[in-house]
């Protein structure tokens with residue numbers, strides 16, 4: 237197989253456009269894409285027909301507007317190309333169908349937008365994300381809005397935030413005399429972690445099937461402590477899987493690059509080459525979807541839950557982020573001239589300011605019931621946001637702050653715009669892996685997102701908050717008489733104001749929690765605590781200022797997040813109840829009966845006093861069986877009581893404080909039972925079965 241030949245064979249990309257479109261249409265479409273505009277209706281039908289003919293040649297029969305509603309999956313509604321003309325079947329796909337589709341919005345989460353606005357919505361093509369063929373269907377990547385223009389999806393705010401950061405970054409570039417750049421793009425590369433388990437075993441676990449994670453399971457004798465899995469040899473079955481996964485992704489034009497084993501048993505990672513963030517978001521959705529689909533074919537199941545198993549690492553998604561000009565210059569890469577360096581420091585400082593001022597939003601961008609199990613668990617950053625920048629860059633910033641000599645070998649006076657920055661290591665091998673937001677030489681790596689989440693959330697937040705910081709800098713510097721003087725003053729002041737967010741130490745350590753508190757940093761431990769910050773007046777005006785979300789959209793998103801938090805835990809609680817009542821309780825009773833028979837048999841022959849251990853086990857399990865029944869009853873009562881709570885915020889706290897808590901109690905007892913009854917009595921695959929069978 238030739239990678240280059242199959243790469244993007246199912247994508248209507250620039251090459252195909254060039255071949256299939258008339259020259260003038262092609263160049264008009266190219267300009268549209270470069271400027272990030274919407275498609276002009278005058279060329280839409282020519283593009284649509286070319287696209288349809290190409291798709292039919294490739295075996296496609298249907299088309300769909302592929303979009304990302306406020307759930308964790310993508311949505312599509314298929315229509316065939318079939319049409320009727322003079323009693324004959326013809327294939328048809330009009331410009332109108334390409335540009336705009338209608339979808340009934342009422343069945344997708346829309347928070348209060350459902351009542352405020354019309355239920356119907358429409359989808360609109362994002363011409364910067366290429367159409368592709370999947371399952372014989374031409375998929376057109378689209379944004380999804382209500383008829384009055386409110387965003388009903390995850391893509392729209394991302395596209396709007398890319399406009400916002402483009403606008404503000406260009407203002408900064410102009411200040412540095414850079415007039416040739418016409419567009420600044422945010423870029424993203426998301427490393428995706430996942431678990432692969434055996435399909436037959438998966439279907440024996442109600443919790444995995446219904447909730448994506450195990451709701452019980454005793455600690456296996458072997459977990460990840462030997463660290464023998466990370467980067468280990470990939471087993472043949474997994475290798476076959478990865479091979480097919482790569483091929484499928486390449487055909488879809490996804491630059492799947494790195495595949496390796498992760499820390500936990502049967503955990504793996506795939507990293508693509510980065511691209512502009514809207515395309516990276518689409519590609520990440522395709523990666524997740526393809527991972528699941530290919531797994532099926534190999535009798536495997538791909539788990540994308542953030543914490544499928546207790547006791548071992550969960551799965552995250554590292555979102556690498558940077559800014560790039562249309563001339564392919566990375567704005568977060570230090571340059572070689574004093575001016576380039578000064579510009580780099582200003583962009584760098586803007587990110588630090590943004591993270592410091594908007595810790596709440598970054599925390600919310602990764603909030604979900606699933607990710608809460610992972611954050612702060614010594615496998616992922618804590619819920620406290622901080623930035624790692626490394627000692628060298630920290631020295632440089634502090635030197636600028638003081639206007640003194642930098643703490644580096646050259647001992648130069650740090651004056652932005654006049655000096656070249658001392659070299660700092662661009663090597664990313666030896667770096668802090670515990671930081672939630674780490675500078676890794678020429679990009680920032682946001683490590684908090686969970687494996688399941690769309691990266692649109694993290695990226696639209698990062699874009700917006702950095703755009704806001706850049707806007708404030710541009711406002712100030714555009715007024716300055718002496719640019720260099722003003723720049724030095726600004727950066728020095730900003731370092732003083734925002735250095736509290738910089739932390740190069742171990743973010744997993746307990747002492748950091750105390751220190752972060754002293755620094756005044758937020759620690760929003762659970763999602764129900766974090767999400768309501770989203771609709772603070774400050775945040776509403778931030779999003780409004782940059783045209784990313786209006787008030788109604790912010791409020792509806794807050795509701796959707798809280799609703800989804802409650803619903804997730806509700807499903808988990810109901811599943812756990814079923815497992816306890818239908819599986820664990822009957823199992824432990826069977827074991828108790830057999831144990832009692834064994835004890836009686838032993839009593840006939842042996843002295844009573846040597847049966848203490850048997851009797852203790854009998855007592856322990858009898859008590860545990862009572863206790864799980866009581867626990868299940870209590871959980872049932874809590875679930876019933878929850879129905880009386882109308883306020884969604886209050887309800888989310890109830891789910892966190894009462895229901896999750898009782899689920900955890902119940903789980904511990906079930907795990908204790910598992911550890912003490914015979915293997916043949918335990919009604920489902922154990923952790924060892926699940927983790928060591930692939």
Ligand code: ADP
Pocket residue numbers: 423424425426427494507508509510511554556557558559566678679681
């Ligand atoms: P790690 O050491 O964190 O495992 P990897 O090399 O696996 O790093 O992944 C790094 C990711 O960062 C890749 O997806 C890569 O494409 C992405 N990346 C590199 N440069 C940029 C950039 N300028 N903007 C966004 N993402 C980038």
Ligand code: MG
Pocket residue numbers: 427554681
């Ligand atoms: Mg990483």
